[in-house]
Amino acid sequence: MYLSMGNLSRHPEIGILFIDFEKPFRLRVQGRAELILQGPEVEAFKDVEMVVKVRVTETWMNCPRYIHRHKKLETSRYGRAWNR
Numbered sequence: 001m002y003l004s005m006g007n008l009s010r011h012p013e014i015g016i017l018f019i020d021f022e023k024p025f026r027l028r029v030q031g032r033a034e035l036i037l038q039g040p041e042v043e044a045f046k047d048v049e050m051v052v053k054v055r056v057t058e059t060w061m062n063c064p065r066y067i068h069r070h071k072k073l074e075t076s077r078y079g080r081a082w083n084r
Contacts, residue, residue: 005050008033014054017062024067030058 008014016029031054036042041051 005035005052008052009035016054019067021067021070022072024064024069026062026064026067028060028062029054029056031056 012032012034014031014033016031018027018029019025034053034055036051036053037049041053042048045051
């Protein structure tokens, strides 16, 4: 992960793909990433060293043709961290 953060500091243009395996549905987001190492953005999250803030420049629906259908069986223990 730290290698990715170093890459973002030199090349901030990013693409993020959000996939819903149950629908199926894909959303593509393009933007510019900013690494934030201190301040209120970092303090808002428990036990983090940095925050990646993305300024979205473009979004579009991405073709869901090759998404394999899956059914959610349980919530990841890592996903629960967002439910504060």
